[in-house]
Amino acid sequence: MNLPAGREPESESRPAPAPEPAPMQASRTSAAARLTSALGARLRSWEGFLAALLLCIIVMNALTSPSFLSVENQINLFALSIEKVIVVLIMTFVILNAEIDLSVASMMGLSACALGWLVQHGVPMPAALVACLLIGMLGGAFNGFWITVVRLPSLVVTLAMLIGFRGLARVLVEDRSIKAFPEWFEALGQQPLVGPFPLSLILFFALLVLAVIVLRYSGFGRQVYVIGINLEVARYSGIDVARVKMLLFTTSGFLSALAGVLFAARLGTVRGDMGLGFELDIITIVLLGGVSIFGGAGSVYGVILSILIVLYLRNGMSLSNITGHLQTGVIGIILILSAMIPNVRGFLARVARPGLFR
Amino acid sequence: MSSPSADPPPGAGAAPGAAPARAAPVLEVTGVSKRFDMTQALDDVSLSLHAGEVHALVGENGAGKSTLIKILTGVEQSDEGEVRVEGRTVHLANAQEAQACGVAAIYQEPLVFPDLDVAENIFITHRDQALLVNWPRMYAKAEDLLASLGVRLDVRAPARGLTLASQQAVEIAKAISLEVKVLIMDEPTASLSDHEVRQLFRVARQLRDRGVAVLFITHRLEEVFEIADRITVLRDGEHISTRPAGEVTRDLLIRDMVGREVDQFYGIGGDWRSRTIGRQVCRVRGLGREGVFSGIDFDLHEGEVLGFAGLVGSRRTDVALALFGIQPADRGTVEIDGRTVRITSPRAAQQLGVAYMTEDRRKLGLAMPLSIAANVTLPVLRRYLSRLGLVQRSREEAAAEGFRERLRIKAPSALHVVGKLSGGNQQKVMFGKWLNTRPRIFLLDEPTRGIDVGAKAEVHAMVRELAEEGMAILCISSDLPEVLAMSDRILVMREGRQMGILGGSEATQEAVMSLATGEAGEEDPDAGAGRAAS
Numbered sequence: 001m002n003l004p005a006g007r008e009p010e011s012e013s014r015p016a017p018a019p020e021p022a023p024m025q026a027s028r029t030s031a032a033a034r035l036t037s038a039l040g041a042r043l044r045s046w047e048g049f050l051a052a053l054l055l056c057i058i059v060m061n062a063l064t065s066p067s068f069l070s071v072e073n074q075i076n077l078f079a080l081s082i083e084k085v086i087v088v089l090i091m092t093f094v095i096l097n098a099e100i101d102l103s104v105a106s107m108m109g110l111s112a113c114a115l116g117w118l119v120q121h122g123v124p125m126p127a128a129l130v131a132c133l134l135i136g137m138l139g140g141a142f143n144g145f146w147i148t149v150v151r152l153p154s155l156v157v158t159l160a161m162l163i164g165f166r167g168l169a170r171v172l173v174e175d176r177s178i179k180a181f182p183e184w185f186e187a188l189g190q191q192p193l194v195g196p197f198p199l200s201l202i203l204f205f206a207l208l209v210l211a212v213i214v215l216r217y218s219g220f221g222r223q224v225y226v227i228g229i230n231l232e233v234a235r236y237s238g239i240d241v242a243r244v245k246m247l248l249f250t251t252s253g254f255l256s257a258l259a260g261v262l263f264a265a266r267l268g269t270v271r272g273d274m275g276l277g278f279e280l281d282i283i284t285i286v287l288l289g290g291v292s293i294f295g296g297a298g299s300v301y302g303v304i305l306s307i308l309i310v311l312y313l314r315n316g317m318s319l320s321n322i323t324g325h326l327q328t329g330v331i332g333i334i335l336i337l338s339a340m341i342p343n344v345r346g347f348l349a350r351v352a353r354p355g356l357f358r
Numbered sequence: 359m360s361s362p363s364a365d366p367p368p369g370a371g372a373a374p375g376a377a378p379a380r381a382a383p384v385l386e387v388t389g390v391s392k393r394f395d396m397t398q399a400l401d402d403v404s405l406s407l408h409a410g411e412v413h414a415l416v417g418e419n420g421a422g423k424s425t426l427i428k429i430l431t432g433v434e435q436s437d438e439g440e441v442r443v444e445g446r447t448v449h450l451a452n453a454q455e456a457q458a459c460g461v462a463a464i465y466q467e468p469l470v471f472p473d474l475d476v477a478e479n480i481f482i483t484h485r486d487q488a489l490l491v492n493w494p495r496m497y498a499k500a501e502d503l504l505a506s507l508g509v510r511l512d513v514r515a516p517a518r519g520l521t522l523a524s525q526q527a528v529e530i531a532k533a534i535s536l537e538v539k540v541l542i543m544d545e546p547t548a549s550l551s552d553h554e555v556r557q558l559f560r561v562a563r564q565l566r567d568r569g570v571a572v573l574f575i576t577h578r579l580e581e582v583f584e585i586a587d588r589i590t591v592l593r594d595g596e597h598i599s600t601r602p603a604g605e606v607t608r609d610l611l612i613r614d615m616v617g618r619e620v621d622q623f624y625g626i627g628g629d630w631r632s633r634t635i636g637r638q639v640c641r642v643r644g645l646g647r648e649g650v651f652s653g654i655d656f657d658l659h660e661g662e663v664l665g666f667a668g669l670v671g672s673r674r675t676d677v678a679l680a681l682f683g684i685q686p687a688d689r690g691t692v693e694i695d696g697r698t699v700r701i702t703s704p705r706a707a708q709q710l711g712v713a714y715m716t717e718d719r720r721k722l723g724l725a726m727p728l729s730i731a732a733n734v735t736l737p738v739l740r741r742y743l744s745r746l747g748l749v750q751r752s753r754e755e756a757a758a759e760g761f762r763e764r765l766r767i768k769a770p771s772a773l774h775v776v777g778k779l780s781g782g783n784q785q786k787v788m789f790g791k792w793l794n795t796r797p798r799i800f801l802l803d804e805p806t807r808g809i810d811v812g813a814k815a816e817v818h819a820m821v822r823e824l825a826e827e828g829m830a831i832l833c834i835s836s837d838l839p840e841v842l843a844m845s846d847r848i849l850v851m852r853e854g855r856q857m858g859i860l861g862g863s864e865a866t867q868e869a870v871m872s873l874a875t876g877e878a879g880e881e882d883p884d885a886g887a888g889r890a891a892s
Contacts, residue, residue: 217748217749218743218747219739219743219748222736225728226728229725229728233721233724234725234736235684235704236704236722237704238703238704238705238707238737239737240705296727297727
């Protein structure tokens with residue numbers, strides 16, 4: 001959003017005790033000075049830090065494994081986590097709005113299992129797909145209803161639905177796996193569609209562009225930010241807060257269901273525990289991207305960098321034959337460190353200026 | 359980083375042990391400077407407070423008053439200069455140390471714990487001294503303390519239900535219980551009614567007579583002359599003057615504060631009331647909300663300013679919130695242009711041409727991290743969207759730039775972040791935000807709260823200009839001279855009821871106060887209803 005790194009404002013008090021007030025000097029800074037200060041601010045910003053971190057990871061990966069930069073590897077590393085990063089996009093909106101949706105991974109599992117169940121029961125594939133996406137929208141709207149109409153905290157509502165959706169998924173598939181999809185569906189999930197890109201990747205990039213445009217340039221994005229900054233200010237300004245939140249949660253359900261369907265296509269089979277625990281990975285990527293858990297602050301660019309950092313880090317370690325569990329541990333450490341660094345800076349500032357509480 | 363200078367201060371070196379005939383100041387500040395990034399908040403400021411004086415500290419917003427208070431209370435540390443308490447140089451590293459030195463402060467918004475009772479709040483800092491709380495003794499002591507201040511409160515009642523004024527009394531009692539030597543009162547009267555201000559002054563004088571040094575900060579000059587023994591003026595972080603109150607005139611004080619002459623304090627000329635008032639825009643009858651307010655009757659005309667007076671807690675804001683659809687009314691009727699309307703949301707209100715400017719910029723008024731432009735277009739964002747729903751930045755900026763110039767908002771550009779502006783300029787941004795909705799009925803809630811003299815005069819001029827252009831204005835204000843000077847008629851409320859509407863020569867300070875405090879009209883509370891239509 002346009003939060004210009006501006007100068008300190010002219011103070012309200014008059015410049016001199018002279019009898020006639022001196023004219024206000026509205027903008028003294030030259031364009032060049034402004035540009036350097038903006039650049040400096042950008043480098044010191046969270047995005048700047050993430051970009052530096054990402055660069056280190058890319059260099060390290062490229063040095064240890066020559067195949068890292070190859071097109072197949074790049075596409076492959078995206079494809080392996082594509083379901084998560086699609087949901088990261090909408091989660092960015094939800095968290096910016098000062099809400100949370102913990103039910104996304106369960107919804108992914110539910111839509112995948114529903115697809116398997118429907119196909120197994122003889123429903124034609126296209127109808128089953130539409131039904132799954134509808135389930136996603138309905139589930140999201142159900143979340144939205146409790147949050148906007150009954151005014152329960154989203155943390156509570158979506159925690160309940162994390163359990164509820166998952167339970168439903170397990171009921172549908174029980175303790176088996178369903179492998180009943182037509183060949184074309186599995187091919188869509190596993191093979192390139194346009195050039196080297198599979199469908200899921202194309203969808204992700206389309207959604208990414210859409211997310212950037214909506215959040216940075218649209219009126220809706222502005223409303224999402226303002227509600228996250230201060231819900232009361234939004235309400236007193238006549239913004240339909242309930243409508244915005246309802247739309248966000250419905251979209252969150254929809255995209256989670258879409259991600260679940262893509263997951264099913266990629267694996268070619270569904271199980272009740274699909275996507276178990278993904279919500280935590282998704283939320284941590286958003287937070288690592290610099291989005292404030294209290295809403296109102298953060299940008300899509302930070303989140304894009306954070307997606308790349310996590311994916312590249314995992315990929316680099318895989319290429320160096322580091323096991324999955326250790327990978328998770330390393331990513332955990334990176335997350336802790338990155339959460340600490342800005343706070344360490346704040347802590348040092350407090351030590352330098354004792355007694356400064358805010 | 360804030361180590362005091364090694365040189366002993368001139369003339370004060372002998373103070374501690376020597377017991378001089380003339381009392382040394384309780385608190386002395388010499389050569390204090392403080393810098394925040396780009397701004398020099400304080401520049402070589404000196405100030406001394408003597409036991410048994412009320413010392414007023416005045417200055418425009420941004421003059422450095424708040425910074426000085428923060429240094430005295432240990433919240434911030436000075437870059438240069440030193441603070442002495444009873445002649446002893448102290449280093450106030452945090453609020454606890456300041457308290458230990460006998461310096462305490464009360465603020466515009468008291469910091470009480472709503473769920474603890476009055477006595478617990480008073481002794482909150484004492485409670486760790488014994489393993490068990492001796493409740494009967496605590497209650498008895500709390501009662502004594504409050505009684506010594508001439509305040510009657512139930513010490514067992516939770517602080518939640520107390521009025522702002524009572525909460526301040528609790529804070530003052532807390533300070534006394536800590537045997538405070540210096541009590542800083544930071545704009546304590548900003549949210550109080552006239553009656554409550556009297557009470558606070560009585561308490562302040564009592565403290566003075568007990569030998570406490572009171573540092574009193576306010577934006578209201580009448581109060582300075584009423585309460586202060588000496589007056590210090592800051593401007594742009596510099597010390598301008600310290601004079602005995604008797605030697606200062608109002609004009610002199612204002613000149614010191616703003617560095618120029620302000621001809622008309624309230625900016626209302628004699629011709630103001632002789633303008634013609636247009637046709638009726640809004641007609642309100644029997645408006646009420648269960649358990650909050652009831653029986654509100656008034657008419658509002660084009661170009662008219664209807665003042666809303668009353669004590670804090672008289673529910674004036676609730677009436678405005680009902681008219682703006684935040685908390686819709688559940689009885690009575692509202693007619694706009696002769697048509698009965700139901701206002702159930704701020705959006706509905708806006709569509710009827712009603713705008714409400716809140717009294718609380720920070721919590722309800724502005725999105726502080728966003729630019730002036732984003733704030734000014736917020737209620738009518740739809741107007742600035744392209745067909746694809748994207749914000750047209752150039753149009754948005756042009757609109758905000760227009761308001762920046764028209765309202766003389768002091769900021770480098772319309773893209774400047776609102777949170778970095780001073781209170782007065784933020785208030786102007788709020789004006790811009792609501793004027794941008796092109797309202798016909800403008801509800802102003804404390805439009806001059808917490809802004810300095812210069813900005814106040816500008817706001818008054820702005821209100822007058824809007825009325826002259828034909829806008830119907832409803833103005834809630836706790837500043838009685840202000841509401842008297844600005845309004846054509848004044849509706850007085852008390853405890854959720856309309857006590858009457860005063861117009862023309864009836865509208866005097868005494869008349870408004872007697873209605874607001876219920877001294878008159880008690881026997882016939884509906885007296886005002888009959889006079890609703892002018």
